[in-house]
Amino acid sequence: MTNNAPLLELREISYSYPGQNSPLLQNVNFKTDNEQIGVIGPNGSGKTTLFQIIMGLLQADDGKILLHGNTLETDKDFFRLRCTLGFLFQDSNDQLFSPTVLEDVAFGPLNHGATPREAREISILTLEKLGLKGFEERITHRLSGGEKKLVALATILSMTPKMLLLDEPSNNLDPTTRDRLITILREQELPHIIISHDLDFLASTCTRLFTMHNGQLLPCEEKELHSHEHVHPYGHKPHQHGT
Amino acid sequence: MLEEPFSIGSTPFHKRDPKVKLLSATAISLVLAVSSSMLVAGVGCIITAVLLLLSKPDPGLLFKRIFHVNIFTLFLWITLPLTYGGETIHFLFLNPSLDGIRLAMLISLKSNGILFCFIALIATSSTAALGHGMTQLGVPQKLSFLLLFSYRQLFVIQQEYQRLQRAALLRGFTPKNSLHTYRTYSHLFGMTLVKSWNRAERVQQAMVLRGFQGKLIPLNQQKSTRVDYYFLLTMLFLSLLLATLSFISISQYSP
Ligand SMILES: Nc1ncnc2c1ncn2[C@@H]1O[C@H](COP(=O)(O)OP(=O)(O)O)[C@@H](O)[C@H]1O
Ligand SMILES: [Mg+2]
Numbered sequence: 001m002t003n004n005a006p007l008l009e010l011r012e013i014s015y016s017y018p019g020q021n022s023p024l025l026q027n028v029n030f031k032t033d034n035e036q037i038g039v040i041g042p043n044g045s046g047k048t049t050l051f052q053i054i055m056g057l058l059q060a061d062d063g064k065i066l067l068h069g070n071t072l073e074t075d076k077d078f079f080r081l082r083c084t085l086g087f088l089f090q091d092s093n094d095q096l097f098s099p100t101v102l103e104d105v106a107f108g109p110l111n112h113g114a115t116p117r118e119a120r121e122i123s124i125l126t127l128e129k130l131g132l133k134g135f136e137e138r139i140t141h142r143l144s145g146g147e148k149k150l151v152a153l154a155t156i157l158s159m160t161p162k163m164l165l166l167d168e169p170s171n172n173l174d175p176t177t178r179d180r181l182i183t184i185l186r187e188q189e190l191p192h193i194i195i196s197h198d199l200d201f202l203a204s205t206c207t208r209l210f211t212m213h214n215g216q217l218l219p220c221e222e223k224e225l226h227s228h229e230h231v232h233p234y235g236h237k238p239h240q241h242g243t
Numbered sequence: 244m245l246e247e248p249f250s251i252g253s254t255p256f257h258k259r260d261p262k263v264k265l266l267s268a269t270a271i272s273l274v275l276a277v278s279s280s281m282l283v284a285g286v287g288c289i290i291t292a293v294l295l296l297l298s299k300p301d302p303g304l305l306f307k308r309i310f311h312v313n314i315f316t317l318f319l320w321i322t323l324p325l326t327y328g329g330e331t332i333h334f335l336f337l338n339p340s341l342d343g344i345r346l347a348m349l350i351s352l353k354s355n356g357i358l359f360c361f362i363a364l365i366a367t368s369s370t371a372a373l374g375h376g377m378t379q380l381g382v383p384q385k386l387s388f389l390l391l392f393s394y395r396q397l398f399v400i401q402q403e404y405q406r407l408q409r410a411a412l413l414r415g416f417t418p419k420n421s422l423h424t425y426r427t428y429s430h431l432f433g434m435t436l437v438k439s440w441n442r443a444e445r446v447q448q449a450m451v452l453r454g455f456q457g458k459l460i461p462l463n464q465q466k467s468t469r470v471d472y473y474f475l476l477t478m479l480f481l482s483l484l485l486a487t488l489s490f491i492s493i494s495q496y497s498p
Binding site: 052055057079082083087089091093094095097098099102103106107108110111112116119120141155156159 | 371395448
């Protein structure tokens with residue numbers, strides 16, 4: 001292991017679902033360290049699939065995933081990866097499964113060996129940081145869509161990940177919650193990869209843009225994100241567009 | 244909606260350790276279930292009714308639950324007396340069997356007693372707490388998972404079904420007695436199952452991503468207190484009392 005190995009690296013990742021005649025992902029190469037990356041691409045181009053492969057939920061047909069320069073092979077390696085990367089699902093309904101918010105946020109820390117007391121403390125702190133104070137005993141399946149999204153984010157942040165993978169996080173959020181999410185992401189200062197169709201959202205949370213095209217993850221021209229930011233005097237701050 | 248309305252409250256019953264309540268409910272309902280003596284069923288029903296009152300359930304909801312269970316016993320009251328045979332009595336224009344009536348009575352008392360006992364002791368804990376309680380009592384993890392996840396999956400299935408049903412309604416679907424209606428409903432059920440399955444799979448993925456390794460660790464680890472032990476002793480004593488009653492009544496009837 002070298003010290004300057006990137007946090008996450010994909011080498012020649014290929015994947016196709018059973019029954020697909022052309023591969024969905026074809027020799028994806030990608031490297032990221034301390035960056036905030038946005039990924040755009042048409043529906044069905046394999047963005048979510050790529051995230052699932054990174055997290056070890058799907059196994060690539062070919063290629064390697066490296067964490068800090070170490071190739072991931074065993075379940076144990078992926079367990080380590082899952083402590084390091086936090087994955088926010090597209091649909092928060094799939095992510096929340098405990099009866100109460102507090103139990104859900106504490107689930108990760110408890111699995112990682114925290115005592116119930118420590119887990120409770122870190123969960124309350126995380127909720128507080130996301131402006132969700134007082135939500136502890138709320139019933140998860142009765143939250144609003146935006147609240148669910150923020151609680152789902154809390155369940156991941158309570159595991160203190162080193163990097164976030166967010167799958168279309170701003171979908172179906174009202175403008176207020178969307179702005180709140182932008183503020184939170186900027187304050188976290190964690191490296192992240194965000195899949196989104198919402199270019200404004202990406203412009204205010206990311207520094208580099210990739211596009212999913214023909215099974216490959218390709219860097220966009222630097223200009224694209226910048227040109228967007230230049231049009232906006234507040235490009236570097238959370239802002240909202242007239243719709 | 245699938246809720247746990249009885250689990251909200253602050254009576255001593257709600258505060259008891261779920262382990263203790265599980266053990267108590269098992270003891271009492273076991274005695275009630277295996278006994279065939281009217282005395283045991285009657286006294287048992289009274290005792291459990293007192294327990295139920297002490298747990299202060301919402302009267303409206305309680306009535307509804309009791310009503311649902313007794314639809315079943317009502318059927319027994321209709322069928323058993325008319326079909327059981329043996330000694331009969333005259334009642335209006337019918338000749339109901341005495342043994343049939345006795346049996347219907349016994350079953351009604353037993354099932355209501357067990358129902359009361361479960362509402363007082365089991366329904367006053369949340370399903371999650373019961374699941375953890377079961378694990379702590381040494382019930383295999385698989386069984387308590389089955390309880391916890393069936394419970395959660397029920398919500399999922401219900402929500403998926405409602406979503407699909409709404410989609411159908413919004414497109415002008417009105418149920419009629421027609422082939423179209425039956426086909427639509429069969430598609431609705433089929434899709435509900437498929438979607439719930441997919442969702443269950445994603446929930447499992449979410450759990451694995453958060454370090455789940457086959458063991459649920461409860462956040463609120465309830466420790467049994469002295470009061471819990473006294474409570475358990477009292478309940479076990481009551482069960483024993485009921486069990487003894489059955490010997491008394493047997494020795495009375497047997498020649
Ligand atoms: N479980 C699955 N089985 C088979 N095909 C799938 C499955 N999940 C997704 N696909 C297909 O793979 C393609 C990419 O899906 P996905 O990665 O979700 O795309 P994106 O997130 O970019 O919209 C789609 O055409 C989709 O139909
Ligand atoms: Mg997707």
